[in-house]
Amino acid sequence: xxxxxxxxxxxxxxxxxxxxxxxxxxxxxxxxxxxxxxxxxxxxxxxxxxxxxxxxxxxxxxxxxxxxxxxxxxxxxxxxxxxxxxxxxxxxxxxxxxxxxxxxxxxxxxxxxxxxxxxxxxxxxxxxxxxxxxxxxxxxxxxxxxxxxxxxxxxxxxxxxxxxxxxxxxxxxxxxxxxxxxxxxxxxxxxxxxxxxxxxxxxxxxxxxxxxxxxxxxxxxxxxxxxxxxxxxxxxxxxxxxxxxxxxxxxxxxxxxxxxxxxxxxxxxxxxxxxxxxxxxxxxxxxxxxxxxxxxxxxxxxxxxxxxxxx
Numbered sequence: 001x002x003x004x005x006x007x008x009x010x011x012x013x014x015x016x017x018x019x020x021x022x023x024x025x026x027x028x029x030x031x032x033x034x035x036x037x038x039x040x041x042x043x044x045x046x047x048x049x050x051x052x053x054x055x056x057x058x059x060x061x062x063x064x065x066x067x068x069x070x071x072x073x074x075x076x077x078x079x080x081x082x083x084x085x086x087x088x089x090x091x092x093x094x095x096x097x098x099x100x101x102x103x104x105x106x107x108x109x110x111x112x113x114x115x116x117x118x119x120x121x122x123x124x125x126x127x128x129x130x131x132x133x134x135x136x137x138x139x140x141x142x143x144x145x146x147x148x149x150x151x152x153x154x155x156x157x158x159x160x161x162x163x164x165x166x167x168x169x170x171x172x173x174x175x176x177x178x179x180x181x182x183x184x185x186x187x188x189x190x191x192x193x194x195x196x197x198x199x200x201x202x203x204x205x206x207x208x209x210x211x212x213x214x215x216x217x218x219x220x221x222x223x224x225x226x227x228x229x230x231x232x233x234x235x236x237x238x239x240x241x242x243x244x245x246x247x248x249x250x251x252x253x254x255x256x257x258x259x260x261x262x263x264x265x266x267x268x269x270x271x272x273x274x275x276x277x278x279x280x281x282x283x284x285x286x287x288x289x290x291x292x293x294x295x296x297x298x299x300x301x302x303x304x305x306x307x308x309x310x311x
Contacts, residue, residue, distance in 0.1 A: 005027055006022075007034060013041045020178055023173065030173070041160045061148070065147070065148065072139070078159060079132065092271035092272075094129045099125075113232060114237070124243055124244070124246040157262075158267060161219070165185050175188025196214070196216045217260075218260065219259060252272075252273045252276070253296065255269045255280070257292055258307070260289060281294065291304050292307070
C-alpha cells in the first residue's frame with residue numbers, strides 16, 4: 001500500500017493509553033485498518049483482564065487450588081512464554097504476582113516505613129511460577145494452591161501491541177506505530193522515508209529525553225520508579241516489589257529494553273529493575289538481539305554491550 005497519509009487514533013484500552021499510527025494510501029483505508037487493530041486489543045483485554053469476570057484469567061484464578069480449567073490455545077501459549085521468562089529471570093518476572101497482599105503497600109507521601117521482613121515475606125507466600133500447572137495435551141491450566149492469582153500486567157500490553165501490529169500489517173499497513181502506554185513497536189518508515197525515532201525519557205523530567213534512538217522495525221519498553229515511589233529515611237523505593245522478598249526494590253530509576261518484540265521488551269523491563277544493574281545487565285548481555293539502557297538512582301547511565309547511545 002502506498003503511504004501518502006498518516007492516520008492516528010488515541011484511546012483508552014486495557015486501562016491504559018493506546019496510540020495507533022498507520023501510514024496508508026488514504027484516510028479511509030488507514031482508519032479501517034486501525035478499527036481492526038483496536039478490535040484486536042479489545043479482544044485481548046476480554047481474554048486477560050482481571051477486572052472482567054468472564055475473562056480466562058479470572059476463570060483460572062477462581063479455580064486456584066480446586067481444579068484445572070480448559071482455556072484457549074492462545075492463553076496456553078502466553079502462559080508458557082511467561083513461565084519461560086520467569087525461568088530466564090530466576091523469578092524476577094512472575095505472573096503469579098497477582099497473589100501479593102496489596103494492602104501492605106501504598107506508595108505515596110503517607111508511606112513512612114517498610115513492613116518488617118517477616119510480614120513482607122508472608123505477603124508473597126503464594127507467588128511461585130512453578131505452581132502454575134499447564135497441560136498442553138488437554139489445554140488446561142491449574143494454579144496449585146488456594147488463593148493464588150495470575151495477572152498479565154507485566155506482559156499483556158506488549159502482547160497486545162505485537163498483535164495490533166500483526167493486524168495492521170495484514171491490512172496492508174507497511175509502516176506504522178503502536179504505542180501501548182509506553183510499550184511501543186514500529187515498522188517501516190516515516191512518510192519522508194526516514195526511520196522512526198524515539199527519545200528515551202529523562203526519569204527526573206518526563207517531558208525531556210536524554211537520548212534519541214532510531215527504532216524502525218523495533219520495539220521498546222520502559223519501566224521505572226519515577227512516577228510511583230516512596231522516600232523512607234532518605235532512600236527512594238520503587239513501587240516495584242521483589243517477588244522473592246515482598247519488599248520494594250531500590251537503586252534503579254528506569255530500565256528501557258529494546259528488541260524486536262513489544263511483548264518481550266515489556267516482560268523484561270521490570271525484572272531488570274528487580275535484579276539490579278549488574279545482574280540485569282549480565283542477563284541482557286547473554287541474550288541475542290536485545291539491548292538495554294539503565295538509569296540508576298544517582299543518574300548514572302548503563303548500557304548493554306550491543307548498544308551505543310548518544311546523549
